[in-house]
Amino acid sequence: EEQLVETGGGLIQPGESLRLSCAASGFTVSSNYMNWVRQSPGKGLEWVSILYSDETTYYAASVKGRFTISRDASKNTLYLQMNSLKTEDTAVYLCARARRRRDDYPGAFDIWGQGTMVTVSS
């Protein structure tokens, strides 16, 4: 069964750093388009970042320069390194696999994790 499981969330103070992990089973992270999405009460769902199989990355403007998406092929795991955290980064963070479109670009998300909660508060 293809599955994603996020870990690493917690309570953290503004300005600090945190790394989230997303462990995949049933498929290979490095061969797929992998995303991070977050859901917060105030902002709804917000796409955060994507990592291509060729290591191309894109970020939402709200996190660019502070967050870094990466993977470890040997652990079949996706990561989100979050630095200089702000209170507005408080959210449930979910990872998701994107299908490959016919034109070979990332398509719709087909597998999601349950998410891990990140609370940024002093």
Add this chain to the structure above:
Amino acid sequence: DIQMTQSPSTLSASVGDRVTITCRASRGIVNYLAWFQLKPGKAPKSLIYDASTLQSGVPSRFSGSGSGTHFTLTITSLQPEDFTTYYCQQYNNYPYTFGQGTKLEIK
């Protein structure tokens, strides 16, 4: 950024009813639109991609249509497990963006 406007925000219906949720994009996204279901504490469930293609394993009572800027999700013969929140999402341009969600409630 492409704005996705989803309506209604809340929808009351009964088991067995047919309902339709609408999603409008602020500019054309071809057919690069997905619908998914979100239940508290559970992984989101993807329902439809490319506006009208059912994800594997999704019941045929779910259907999607549209292209360009106007899209719909229709659920026929509502089942008890369908009463939850639905979102649309465009993946034509970065940043990917989502609708505000539609909460489907039991009447």
